[in-house]
Amino acid sequence: MSDIPNPAAPIADPRGASLLVQDGRTKRRNASEGRFKLYGIVAIAIGLLMLLTLLFTIISRGTGAFQQTYVTLSVPLLEEKLDKNGNRDLAEIKKVSTFGYAPLTKAAFEAKIAESGIETSLKPKAMADLLSKDAAAQLRDYVVANPDLIGSTVEFEFLTNSRVDGYLKGRVSRESIANDKNINAAQLDLVDALIADGSLQKRLNLNFITGADASDARPEAAGMGVAMLGSFAMMLVVLVLALPIGVAASIYLEEFAPKNWITDIIEVNISNLAAVPSIVFGILGLAVFINYMHLPNSAPLVGGLVLTLMTLPTIIISTRASLKSVPPSIRDAALGVGASKMQSVFHHVLPLAAPGILTGTIIGLAQALGETAPLLLIGMVGFIASNPPESIAEGLMAPNSAMPAQIYEWAKRADPAFYERAWGGIIILLVFLISMNAIAVLLRRRFERRW
Amino acid sequence: MKDTEMLEQNVTNHPVKIAARNVQVYYGDSQAIRDVDIDINDKTVTAFIGPSGCGKSTFLRCINRMNDTIDAARVTGDIRIDGEDIYDKRVDPVQLRAKVGMVFQKPNPFPKSIYDNVAYGPRIHGLAQNKADLDGIVEQALRRGAIWDEVKDRLHAPGTGLSGGQQQRLCIARAVATEPEVLLMDEPCSALDPIATAQVEELIDELRQNYSVVIVTHSMQQAARVSQKTAFFHLGNLVEFGDTDDIFTRPQDPRTESYITGRIG
Numbered sequence: 001m002s003d004i005p006n007p008a009a010p011i012a013d014p015r016g017a018s019l020l021v022q023d024g025r026t027k028r029r030n031a032s033e034g035r036f037k038l039y040g041i042v043a044i045a046i047g048l049l050m051l052l053t054l055l056f057t058i059i060s061r062g063t064g065a066f067q068q069t070y071v072t073l074s075v076p077l078l079e080e081k082l083d084k085n086g087n088r089d090l091a092e093i094k095k096v097s098t099f100g101y102a103p104l105t106k107a108a109f110e111a112k113i114a115e116s117g118i119e120t121s122l123k124p125k126a127m128a129d130l131l132s133k134d135a136a137a138q139l140r141d142y143v144v145a146n147p148d149l150i151g152s153t154v155e156f157e158f159l160t161n162s163r164v165d166g167y168l169k170g171r172v173s174r175e176s177i178a179n180d181k182n183i184n185a186a187q188l189d190l191v192d193a194l195i196a197d198g199s200l201q202k203r204l205n206l207n208f209i210t211g212a213d214a215s216d217a218r219p220e221a222a223g224m225g226v227a228m229l230g231s232f233a234m235m236l237v238v239l240v241l242a243l244p245i246g247v248a249a250s251i252y253l254e255e256f257a258p259k260n261w262i263t264d265i266i267e268v269n270i271s272n273l274a275a276v277p278s279i280v281f282g283i284l285g286l287a288v289f290i291n292y293m294h295l296p297n298s299a300p301l302v303g304g305l306v307l308t309l310m311t312l313p314t315i316i317i318s319t320r321a322s323l324k325s326v327p328p329s330i331r332d333a334a335l336g337v338g339a340s341k342m343q344s345v346f347h348h349v350l351p352l353a354a355p356g357i358l359t360g361t362i363i364g365l366a367q368a369l370g371e372t373a374p375l376l377l378i379g380m381v382g383f384i385a386s387n388p389p390e391s392i393a394e395g396l397m398a399p400n401s402a403m404p405a406q407i408y409e410w411a412k413r414a415d416p417a418f419y420e421r422a423w424g425g426i427i428i429l430l431v432f433l434i435s436m437n438a439i440a441v442l443l444r445r446r447f448e449r450r451w
Numbered sequence: 452m453k454d455t456e457m458l459e460q461n462v463t464n465h466p467v468k469i470a471a472r473n474v475q476v477y478y479g480d481s482q483a484i485r486d487v488d489i490d491i492n493d494k495t496v497t498a499f500i501g502p503s504g505c506g507k508s509t510f511l512r513c514i515n516r517m518n519d520t521i522d523a524a525r526v527t528g529d530i531r532i533d534g535e536d537i538y539d540k541r542v543d544p545v546q547l548r549a550k551v552g553m554v555f556q557k558p559n560p561f562p563k564s565i566y567d568n569v570a571y572g573p574r575i576h577g578l579a580q581n582k583a584d585l586d587g588i589v590e591q592a593l594r595r596g597a598i599w600d601e602v603k604d605r606l607h608a609p610g611t612g613l614s615g616g617q618q619q620r621l622c623i624a625r626a627v628a629t630e631p632e633v634l635l636m637d638e639p640c641s642a643l644d645p646i647a648t649a650q651v652e653e654l655i656d657e658l659r660q661n662y663s664v665v666i667v668t669h670s671m672q673q674a675a676r677v678s679q680k681t682a683f684f685h686l687g688n689l690v691e692f693g694d695t696d697d698i699f700t701r702p703q704d705p706r707t708e709s710y711i712t713g714r715i716g
Contacts, residue, residue, distance in 0.1 A: 258522065259522050327559075329555060329557055329559035330559060330561065330562075331520075332517070332520075332553075332555055332559065333555065333559040333560070333561060333622070333625075334561075334571075335517065335520060335548060336515070336517070336548060336552065336553035336554075336555065336626065337548070337549070337552065337571060337572035337575075337625060337626065337628075337629055338545055338546070338548040338549030338550075338572060338575065338576060338629055339545070339571075339572075339575055340545045343575055347571070347575075348561055352562065
């Protein structure tokens with residue numbers, strides 16, 4: 001660059017020149033340094049701008065998913081419909097399907113409208129369409145949980161249809177429904193009347209964090225909870241397998257293994273494995289764990305095994321790096337007082353390397369938590385509407401999804417209400433990832449030893 | 452000078468502790484040590500001097516088999532401690548290192564408390580029956596390391612918080628805590644200031660009562676001050692070995708003379 005002297009230029013004579021005046025060469029050097037700093041600042045500014053745009057987009061589009069529109073109705077839980085024999089036998093109550101409950105919710109909604117004195121020309125069917133298709137199921141779950149309430153009248157908050165919800169959130173407008181056969185202008189008039197009446201309200205939707213996925217027709221009922229449990233089950237498998245295997249492999253390679261061509265090959269392969277696209281691990285998992293070992297499809301156990309394979313190189317590399325960073329003088333000191341190799345590693349080297357190992361493991365887990373591609377191949381991406389698992393074993397073996405897979409699943413569905421939920425899911429996922437990284441930083445600060 | 456007083460002490464009547472014959476050390480293809488024959492006496496300070504890269508540290512590390520930890524290093528020949536070949540297949544280097552303590556160039560306390568630094572060796576070798584025993588061993592070792600008075604009130608403070616000279620004396624205390632018979636010191640004062648060096652040198656002279664001490668040093672003055680025997684290494688060869696007095700006043704080999712007069716090295 002400009003530092004290279006130009007052979008044609010006259011050779012400067014530095015002697016006798018004033019220090020108060022910058023010579024041409026110094027000026028050029030200072031200018032080039034100034035330009036370089038400017039490039040750096042511009043690069044950082046672009047990066048920050050993109051980060052802020054990303055965060056702003058995620059938050060502005062995703063927060064809607066945490067709110068939902070509800071309508072409060074008083075529903076008479078008629079004994080003759082829900083418990084014909086009147087003996088409150090749970091097995092018999094469970095025999096009544098959601099079809100048995102739907103007329104109750106419809107009637108309650110009509111009664112609400114009539115009671116509020118709202119004039120509408122809508123047919124009862126069109127009125128009931130404003131309620132979520134999940135409303136009857138909501139009521140049934142509630143009654144099954146509290147069978148003693150049969151015969152009384154309960155106040156109950158029902159989900160509204162996702163179009164109504166979208167109307168309150170500004171996603172649906174009178175213009176946008178022109179070609180929408182799910183809702184029409186007359187129904188929106190009724191909604192407006194109900195809003196004015198105070199019957200329709202937007203409030204915090206805990207079901208989004210705790211609930212299960214819902215079918216295409218009822219986005220308002222879909223939640224991340226079960227997918228979250230699937231992710232937890234996978235993380236459990238990854239932690240239980242990848243941490244001990246990874247740490248043991250690194251300690252052996254770093255401290256005990258002879259340095260020869262075999263260990264060189266292993267080393268090169270571990271570094272390369274860390275860069276292998278994760279979908280390759282997915283197809284390996286499909287071939288080995290499902291086709292050959294006949295583990296169940298879509299099971300978090302299989303997902304965990306695949307993610308373990310994917311995380312191992314990360315853990316091994318970071319563990320080896322932190323073992324390497326322990327000064328050799330500590331090993332010498334331990335060997336010098338007559339400690340065996342193993343004692344020197346376990347008493348002195350490993351405790352000093354622990355913060356680095358923990359950090360590497362958490363980063364590896366965070367990486368696995370956000371991984372979607374390998375899950376595609378083992379059947380964990382798709383509409384998997386399961387109930388929350390009742391035990392850890394069921395959590396591992398029963399079909400389930402995972403957080404990023406759930407987000408992908410929502411993003412590819414047609415209804416824009418699911419799109420909002422995908423952004424909301426990303427907020428939940430990011431909260432997990434940021435907290436895991438924060439824990440990694442805290443652990444490193446807390447346990448870092450100086451020598 | 453104070454040197455001459457120390458040199459007058461007669462040491463030749465102590466028995467031979469370490470006998471090396473025909474020792475060769477290779478690092479990969481290059482030979483670091485050739486044909487070293489040496490007899491090191493018990494209860495004597497023996498100094499290894501010589502220019503950098505002459506093999507004195509390499510030879511020192513042969514005596515407790517620390518070279519085993521370097522993959523490329525290979526040792527041949529015969530080194531005996533009390534007549535036992537330490538490179539015999541039956542010898543476990545771990546057991547050997549408990550008998551042959553080592554102090555390193557840079558003070559390297561464990562990042563643990565002062566107490567735990569010293570207690571570590573006795574703990575892993577099972578030298579103490581109970582806590583009181585261990586406390587006794589730690590106190591005795593710290594006294595021998597001439598650091599007890601400075602640290603007795605803060606035994607549970609981290610060893611890494613001490614000054615450089617204190618850390619090195621702590622390392623010496625840690626080395627003597629396992630009751631070794633030989634103490635190897637690899638340039639123990641090179642990272643210390645003159646005052647700390649003087650303290651450590653004084654300590655080395657006291658340690659002579661109980662141990663055979665072998666010290667590698669770059670400083671000829673230090674060799675003259677603390678040792679009774681001196682070995683001069685040059686380019687991997689043991690050039691000359693004898694009473695410190697003789698080496699510094701009547702060197703036999705021209706290379707030794709050149710080195711101690713400052714013409715080479």
